[in-house]
Amino acid sequence: MVYTKKNPALFIIGVVMLAIWFMADAGMLSGYIDHLGGKHYKHMPELLSMPKYFGAIAVLIGLWQWFGSHKEGHWDYYSSTVAGAMFILLIAMLVRWFIDPEVAALSKSMGTIGQTGKHLHTILGLNYVVMGIVAGIVIVNVFSVPEWAKNGVRVSRLGLKTGVILLGTLYSAAELKNLGGLSIVMIGFFVLGSVGMTLWLGARRNIPNSMGGVLSAGMGVCGVSATVACAPVVQAKSVEIAYTIGTILLWGVACMFIFPIIGHLLDMTPLKFGAWAGTGILNSAQVAGAALAFQPDGIETLKVAEIFNITRVLILPIIVMWLAVWYVKREQTGTKVSVSQVIFEKFPVFVLGFILMFALSSTGIFAPANHYKGKYFDNNKVKPEKMLKAEEKALLQAESAKVQRNDRKAALDRLIANGKVMSIDDDDVLRGLVNAKVVSKDANHILKNAHKAVRHTAKKVKAFRNWITWLFAFGLVGLGMQITVASMKQAGGQPAVIGGIVGFAKAVLSLIVVLLIVKDTI
Amino acid sequence: MKNVLLASHGTEGARAAERMAFEICEKGTKLHHLVVVPTLWQGMTGDDWLNNGGIRDKFRRYLEDEIGQEIEAHCDKLNVEANAHELNYSKEIRVGEPDECLIEASRDSEFDLIIIGSPRPKGKTGLRSRMHTKPLTKSLTVPLLIVPFPNE
Numbered sequence: 001m002v003y004t005k006k007n008p009a010l011f012i013i014g015v016v017m018l019a020i021w022f023m024a025d026a027g028m029l030s031g032y033i034d035h036l037g038g039k040h041y042k043h044m045p046e047l048l049s050m051p052k053y054f055g056a057i058a059v060l061i062g063l064w065q066w067f068g069s070h071k072e073g074h075w076d077y078y079s080s081t082v083a084g085a086m087f088i089l090l091i092a093m094l095v096r097w098f099i100d101p102e103v104a105a106l107s108k109s110m111g112t113i114g115q116t117g118k119h120l121h122t123i124l125g126l127n128y129v130v131m132g133i134v135a136g137i138v139i140v141n142v143f144s145v146p147e148w149a150k151n152g153v154r155v156s157r158l159g160l161k162t163g164v165i166l167l168g169t170l171y172s173a174a175e176l177k178n179l180g181g182l183s184i185v186m187i188g189f190f191v192l193g194s195v196g197m198t199l200w201l202g203a204r205r206n207i208p209n210s211m212g213g214v215l216s217a218g219m220g221v222c223g224v225s226a227t228v229a230c231a232p233v234v235q236a237k238s239v240e241i242a243y244t245i246g247t248i249l250l251w252g253v254a255c256m257f258i259f260p261i262i263g264h265l266l267d268m269t270p271l272k273f274g275a276w277a278g279t280g281i282l283n284s285a286q287v288a289g290a291a292l293a294f295q296p297d298g299i300e301t302l303k304v305a306e307i308f309n310i311t312r313v314l315i316l317p318i319i320v321m322w323l324a325v326w327y328v329k330r331e332q333t334g335t336k337v338s339v340s341q342v343i344f345e346k347f348p349v350f351v352l353g354f355i356l357m358f359a360l361s362s363t364g365i366f367a368p369a370n371h372y373k374g375k376y377f378d379n380n381k382v383k384p385e386k387m388l389k390a391e392e393k394a395l396l397q398a399e400s401a402k403v404q405r406n407d408r409k410a411a412l413d414r415l416i417a418n419g420k421v422m423s424i425d426d427d428d429v430l431r432g433l434v435n436a437k438v439v440s441k442d443a444n445h446i447l448k449n450a451h452k453a454v455r456h457t458a459k460k461v462k463a464f465r466n467w468i469t470w471l472f473a474f475g476l477v478g479l480g481m482q483i484t485v486a487s488m489k490q491a492g493g494q495p496a497v498i499g500g501i502v503g504f505a506k507a508v509l510s511l512i513v514v515l516l517i518v519k520d521t522i
Numbered sequence: 523m524k525n526v527l528l529a530s531h532g533t534e535g536a537r538a539a540e541r542m543a544f545e546i547c548e549k550g551t552k553l554h555h556l557v558v559v560p561t562l563w564q565g566m567t568g569d570d571w572l573n574n575g576g577i578r579d580k581f582r583r584y585l586e587d588e589i590g591q592e593i594e595a596h597c598d599k600l601n602v603e604a605n606a607h608e609l610n611y612s613k614e615i616r617v618g619e620p621d622e623c624l625i626e627a628s629r630d631s632e633f634d635l636i637i638i639g640s641p642r643p644k645g646k647t648g649l650r651s652r653m654h655t656k657p658l659t660k661s662l663t664v665p666l667l668i669v670p671f672p673n674e
Contacts, residue, residue: 157571224568229577232584238563238592239649241585245568252569285569313572349574479569486562489650 003080004070005148010083011066013090014058020093021051036101043097051093058086077151084145084152085474088481091135092128092473100128100296118264125260127296132473133256133289136480145481156478160288161350163471167306168357169366169464170299176358179304182518183311186279186510191315194506195220199326201498209330211240213323215247215495219502221319222312223248223283229346230320234327246490247499249483252283255507260294262511269520270300277301278308280510282503285479292472299468310351317346367458377424379454386453387419392446399439408433415447421454523547523634527664529556529624529653532596534646535639539669540600543637549608554631555600557593557615558623560652620653625661633664640671 023029024047033041061082070076107121116123139145145153171179195216202212213234218227224245231241259281263273277290291305324337360366368376388396393416400416403409411426412433421427433439434447491499528543530536547553566585567578597613604611616623628636641651658666 160571222572223570225570225572228567228570228573228581232580236588238585238588241566241588242562242649245566249568283569284572309572316572345580346573346577348572475571479571482565482567482569484562484565486560486652487565487568490562492650 002070002072003077004065007148008066009148010058011062013086014055014062017051017055024048036105047097081152081155084149085155087149088474088478092132092477095132095135096128099131123264125293129292129296132477133480136477137483140481141485153478153481156475159471160475163468164306165353165357166464166468168354169361171358179307183308187311190279190506190510191220194502198502205494207494209327210234210236213327214240215244218244218248219499221316223252225284226316230323233320233324242490243493243495246488247495248282250488250491251503252286255281256286256289259290263294270295271304271521272514272518274301274304275518276511276514278305280507284309289476313348317343320346366460375455375457377454378456379420382420382453395443399443402438421450525552525633527554527633527636529638531557535642535671538672539637539639542669544607547609551609553604553609553611555613556627558620559617621657628662628664635665637667639669643671
């Protein structure tokens with residue numbers, strides 16, 4: 001079978017992308033950009049580069065697909081995914097660059113909501129991620145995914161996995177240790193708790209063991225992914241699978257919208273929200289969606305949530321094995337459960353990529369090992385014009401008498417003597433001095449500039465952050481195209497009742513635990 | 523009636539249609555059994571992205587086997603019952619939307635009557651019916667008998 005379609009779709013997508021780039025580059029969009037925020041519109045650099053390169057690729061491959069001859073083979077299959085992938089990318093571009101700022105502009109024109117001091121779109125988490133997923137859901141359910149795009153839509157999973165792998169470059173060892181510890185405790189408790197609760201409720205409501213098994217994996221571990229992994233092991237019937245997946249998708253989509261709203265209303269920090277979403281949302285895709293919906297312009301929440309997702313997926317083989325043994329015992333099938341086979345089959349290979357990227361990052365290949373969020377300290381790179389000037393030194397000298405703490409006094413003296421911050425510790429101490437507002441506004445301004453002079457952005461890490469944002473946006477739009485209302489409509493029967501109870505209990509209890517035990521920052 | 527098309531996938535409403543078919547078909551009637559596998563099953567891997575491709579393939583094969591076995595068991599049972607009523611049983615499995623498949627199947631042969639069951643009433647457990655009767659009534663050229671859902 002030849003998969004590549006002789007179709008102008010990819011060529012047209014490329015032309016649309018190039019048209020966007022051309023209009024932005026020629027200034028034809030200036031009036032509209034002013035309406036979307038003017039100098040506050042932050043997507044201009046992307047608008048002037050991405051559609052140009054991707055548009056050119058789409059036009060070239062599109063022409064070849066439209067007029068070329070295609071034969072069966074691996075290359076044919078890979079080629080058939082390009083149109084769908086570009087289709088998803090175009091939707092992500094339109095949503096991020098135009099629809100999201102349009103909604104934000106409309107929301108800002110309505111003023112802040114009540115006493116919250118926040119705009120409607122912030123409270124509702126209406127941003128490019130949520131709108132991208134909604135766009136995907138609308139396309140598949142209202143228009144259906146075009147035949148030429150179907151293979152490409154499946155590639156969206158690769159986008160998410162690549163995003164997680166690249167995310168490995170952004171963690172420091174301390175962050176990973178602290179987040180890993182927290183996620184193991186939280187996920188361990190809530191996974192075991194919800195698997196146990198589902199099995200217990202299932203036994204009380206007399207559901208078959210196969211249904212209890214598949215439902216408990218879905219409710220307890222990572223939603224649809226766990227259901228897919230577990231269904232063959234507990235020999236779930238087709239109707240049980242349909243019930244379970246329908247229930248999980250319905251819950252997941254609802255949670256993706258509700259969690260960010262509650263997070264904003266409770267003024268949760270990225271750490272707290274990431275921990276809550278990573279634990280309380282049943283389905284792993286919606287965990288990533290909710291994290292980006294909560295914090296669309298940064299990836300701190302995503303970093304926390306993904307550690308929780310990785311912990312879940314690492315626990316999955318253990319849970320599958322547990323359920324396999326449980327099912328075999330209950331049903332007395334006499335089947336032998338091979339521990340090594342289950343672990344080997346279910347082990348998520350992409351997690352190895354994440355670990356590899358983290359290890360590479362720790363060697364300093366992408367940025368100095370001491371970087372935090374892509375920023376690092378280096379006082380050897382201070383440009384001459386950024387060194388303290390004589391009058392600035394004089395002002396700091398005059399105000400040094402106001403500084404009481406010895407460590408701050410010593411750091412300030414070293415700064416005055418050398419004209420630049422001399423160590424990371426000095427930098428931290430002087431940042432404390434600025435925050436304490438001990439010295440005058442002018443002196444604080446000098447100290448802030450001295451801090452900026454020794455803090456540098458790692459270009460590779462900055463690029464990774466941009467790629468990660470796009471990979472997740474791309475992946476989530478594509479996953480939206482795989483959420484069918486027909487599947488969600490199958491939610492029903494006992495799984496809907498049990499799923500409702502367990503899902504609600506998990507969301508509420510994990511919120512309470514997060515608010516009580518998780519700190520605001522790592 | 524010599525040639526009857528029966529659409530049934532073994533649910534309670536469809537079983538009522540089967541009983542009605544056995545009741546009204548005379549001995550020797552050709553009973554053609556249509557089973558539709560709705561396209562919703564294609565979306566049953568949902569938005570899973572954490573699993574390796576191998577696990578998803580295994581799941582798809584498992585689900586296909588499971589649905590296949592359920593259909594085979596149902597067809598075998600209906601075949602036995604049809605033989606007991608001395609009817610000439612044949613079967614056909616199509617993948618697609620139920621109403622579209624039924625319209626297409628009705629055009630493939632000269633049927634005298636089409637028999638289908640009713641969707642399950644609210645409150646009854648079971649998968650949601652995907653059969654849309656409005657397009658059926660517009661497109662079918664063969665008399666259609668919709669058998670009421672059985673009373674308890």
